[in-house]
Amino acid sequence: MPATPAFDAAGEETLRDILNAHRDLEGPLLPILHAVQEAFGHVPQEALPIIAQDLNISRAEAHGVMSFYHDFRENPAGRTVLKLCRAEACQSVGADALADRTREKLGIDWHDTTADGAITLEPVFCLGLCACGPAAMVNGKLVGRADAAKLDKILEGAR
Numbered sequence: 001m002p003a004t005p006a007f008d009a010a011g012e013e014t015l016r017d018i019l020n021a022h023r024d025l026e027g028p029l030l031p032i033l034h035a036v037q038e039a040f041g042h043v044p045q046e047a048l049p050i051i052a053q054d055l056n057i058s059r060a061e062a063h064g065v066m067s068f069y070h071d072f073r074e075n076p077a078g079r080t081v082l083k084l085c086r087a088e089a090c091q092s093v094g095a096d097a098l099a100d101r102t103r104e105k106l107g108i109d110w111h112d113t114t115a116d117g118a119i120t121l122e123p124v125f126c127l128g129l130c131a132c133g134p135a136a137m138v139n140g141k142l143v144g145r146a147d148a149a150k151l152d153k154i155l156e157g158a159r
C-alpha cells in the first residue's frame with residue numbers, strides 16, 4: 001500500500017480552512033471528513049486529532065465515525081478505485097464469488113491498494129443498480145452485470 005504523504009504545514013492550513021468553513025454547521029463532522037477527503041484524496045491520520053480537538057470531541061469518536069462510513073479512506077487511493085457491491089441483490093447473482101476472485105487476482109483485501117499503486121479495492125453496499133447485478137463502480141462510473149471477463153478487462157486497463 002502506498003505510504004501516507006506527509007501532512008505538512010500547507011496541509012494543515014488547508015485543514016484549518018475546511019474547519020473554519022464547516023464547524024458552525026449542524027453535525028459538522030461528516031461534512032468536514034468529506035471535504036478533507038476531497039482535498040487530500042483520503043483522510044490523513046494526522047488530521048483526525050486536529051478535527052477532534054476543533055470540534056471538542058474525542059479522537060475515538062472521530063475515528064469511530066470515520067470507520068463507520070466505508071467511503072472514507074485512511075490512505076491515498078490507487079489510480080483506479082474499483083468498488084464492488086456487496087449488498088443482497090448483487091450477492092444473489094454471484095457478487096461474492098466475483099469479489100473473492102478479484103481479491104485473489106489482485107492479491108489485496110478490501111480497502112487495500114496494489115503495490116504498484118494502480119488499483120484500490122473497496123466494498124460498497126448498493127449502487128442503485130440492483131436489477132443489473134453484480135454491480136461495480138470504476139472511478140465513479142457504474143458497471144452493470146459485472147463478470148470475470150469485464151473485470152479482467154478493467155483491471156488490465158488500469159495497469
Ligand code: FES
Nearest residue numbers: 085090127129130
Ligand atoms: S444490491 Fe448491488 S446495486 Fe443494489
